[in-house]
Amino acid sequence: MVQPIEPSIAILTVWVVLYIYSLAGSIDFGASFWAMVHANQHTQAGKIANRFLSPTWEVTNTILVLLVVMTVGFFPKAAYMLGTVLIVPVSIIMLLISIRSAFMVFAFSVERYRKALQVVSGLTALFIPALLISALPVTQGGFVQMIHGQEELLFGKWLTSPSVYLYILFGLSSELFLSSLFLADYARESGDDSAYEVYRRYAITFGPITLLVAVFTLYTLEPEADWLLDRLLRYNTWYVWSIIAFLIGYVALWWKTKDKKIGRPRVAVVFVAIQYALATFAYGASHLPYIVYPYLTVNQAFTQINTFYSLLKVFTIGLAILLPGFVLFWRLFMKDKRYLEGKNS
C-alpha cells in the first residue's frame, strides 16, 4: 500500500518553522542579553543590540506563536500530549517571556531606569532558550509515564537528569554563539568596527564551546533514548557536513575583506545557518516516526485531512501575501544605512 504523504509534509513544515525559530529566537534573546552586558560601556555594542531588537522582537515572537499554532493544527494529539506533560515548564517559560518582553519595551520608554529594566530583560532572556530546549529530551523517551491512561512527566527525573542539563547548556551556548555572530554581522553592516570586534570575539569563544557541548549532549542521552542514538548514527554523514559547514563559517571570521578588514561575518552567518540546518534535520529525521517516544507517532497525531489542506493553503497564501512586507522590513532595518548608523535616534 502506498503511504499517505501528508503527515510527512506536515512534520517537515513544522520542523522548518522550528529550525527558523531556533535561530531567530536565539538571536533575539541573546541580543537582549548582550544589550544588558554592554549597557554601561562606552562601545556601541549595547546600542547596536537594541537597535536590532526594537523593530524585530515582535516578529520573532510571532514565529514562536506560529510554531505552536502549526503544531496544534497539524498534530492536535501531540499538542494534547505535550500540553499535559509539559504544563509546568512551559508555564514558567511563558512567565519569563512576558516579563522579558514587557521590560524590554519599558526600557525603551523610561530613560531614567533603563539600566535596571535592561538587567531584568537581559537575564530573563538568557534563560528562555535554555528552558525551551529542555523540553526536547522529554520527547525522546524516559521522562513520560502513563498512569491510568494519562501521561505524566516524571518531574524529579527530569530535574536531575544530566542529559537535560547538557541540553540546557547547549541551548545557552548556542544562544550566545548565534547571537554574537549575528550581531557581529549587524555591526559590520552598520559600519561600527568597535562593536564588530566585541561580538566577533564572543563568537570566536562560543563557537567551539557550542560544538563540544553538542557532541557531549548526544553521547550522554538517557538509556531510554538509545533508539535515537542508534538512528542518529545512521545520519552521520549529515553531521560530518554540518561540522564542515561550521569550520568554514568559523574560519571566515578571519578572512580579509577587500578593504583589509578582518573577518567576513556574513559568510560566517550563512555557513553557521547551514551547520544548524544540517544538524537539526538529521536530528529530526532520526526522531521520526515518533513525536513523543514511545507513545505517539507522526501518523497517530496527524490532523483531519481536510483541515490539513486548508492549513497548507492558508499558509502558502499568507506567506505569499506577506512576502513584500518582509522584504521591505529587511531593507528598512537590516540594510538601510540611515537606520543602521542611527542617524535619527
Next chain:
Amino acid sequence: MDTVTLARAFFGTSLAFHIIFATLAIGLSAMVFLSELIHYWKKDRDFGILAKRWTKSVAILLGVAIPSGTIVGVQLSLLWPGFMRIVGQVIAVPFQVEIFAFFLEALALSIYVYGADRLRPPYRVIAAFLVTLGATASAVLITSVNTWMNTPAGFKVKPNGTIYDVDPWKAFFNPSFYETAYHVVVSALMTGAFVIASVAAYRLLKTSQAERLIHTKALMLSLVVAVAMSFLTALSGHESAQGLHEYTPEKLAAAEGLFKTQRYAPLAIGGYVDYRKKEIIGGIEVPYLLSFLAGNRFDTVVKGLEEFPRWTWPPAYTHTLFNVMVGIGFLLLGLAGLALLVWWLRKRNGQPWWPKWLLYLLLPTGPLSILGIEFGWIFSCSGRQPWTIYHIQTTAEAATKAEHLGALFVAFALVYLFLGTLVCLVLTHYFKRHPIALDLKSNETLGEDTHGAAH
C-alpha cells in the same frame, strides 16, 4: 477548588488580562490611523502630534499585549487539551490566518514607528492603516473560534469521539460568526475612542490655555468616533442577542432570567436571578419587550430555562453580566451624544470651551468601556457553561487532568498584577517626561522626526 474550576478561573484571568491590552491595541491604533489621516489631509500638525503620542502608548501597551496573547495561546493547549484536540482537527484555520494578521501588524507597526522618518507621508498613513487592519483582523479571527464554540459547525462526531466529515471553512464561517465579529470590532473601536476621550477630558481639566486647543481636537475626534461606534455596538449587540435566541436559547433565557417558554415575554432589567425560587428578585420587567427584541414580533415564542435539563443551565449571574454590559452601552452612547450636543449648543452661543461638569462626566467613560468588554466576554464564555463546545463537549471533558494548577495560577496572577501596575507607571512616567508642550514647541518640521522619537 477542583481542577476544572481552577482551570476556568486561571484561563478566565489570563484572557481578562490579555483582552484589555488587545482591545486597546485595536482601538488606539484605529485612532492613530484616523489622526494620521486628518494630519495628512488637512495638514494640521496637531493631529500629527496626537498620532505620535498615541502611537507611543500603543507601543508600550503592545509590550504586554503580545506576551499575554502568547500566554493565552499556549494556555489553550495547556489547560484545555481536550478542547484543543478538536480545535486542531476542525477549526485550526482561523488560528493559522491569525498568525498572518499578527505578522502584518508587527511588520507594519515596526515600519510605522521606526521607519516613519524615512517614509513619505502617504506611506505613513498606509502603514498606520495596516497596523489597525492587522489588529482588527486578529480580533475577528479569534472571534471565529469563539463563535464556533458557541455555535459549532463544519464537522461530525461519532459516539466514540472520533471526528469526521470536516469542513474547516464551514467551521470558520459558523452561524454566529458575522454578527459577533461585527460586535467585537465595533466595541473595540468604541473602547479606543472612549479611552482617548477620558484622557483628553482629564487633560482639559488640568491644563493651561495654550494646550487647550490640541486636547479639544483630541476630544472632538474621539467623541465623534465614540458616538458612531457605540451606536453600532448597540445595533450589533441586538443582532447578537437575536443570534442567541436562534442558536443558543439557554443562554438568552439565563441572561433574561426567563423560566417559562412564552409568547409576549417581558424584558427583565436589573435584579438577580434565583434558580431555586425560579424568579427574578428585585428587577424591573418591561412587558412584551423581550419577545419583540428576540424576533421583531411581540408574539415571538421565547424559550425559558425549564425547557432544558437543569444541569445545562448557565450560571445565574450571567443575567447580571449581560445587564451591566448593555447598561454600559446605553450609558456611554448617551454620554457621548450629550457631550457633542452641549458642545454644539455652546458653540452657537459663542462659548467655545467645554464646561467642567461635562468633562467630569466624561472622565470614567474609558474605564467603563473596558469594563463593558470584560463583562461581555465573561458573559459569552460563562453563559456557554456547562459546555465548552456547545452540545458537543463539556468543560470537564475539555479540561486538563494535570496537577499543580493552583501554584501556577497564583504565580501568573501575581505577574499580571505586577505587569499591569508597571504599565500604568511607565505610561504616566513617559508622558510626564515628554509633556505635550514640548511637542508643540519643538516640532516645526513635522514629518521629519516626529516618529523617530518613539524609539
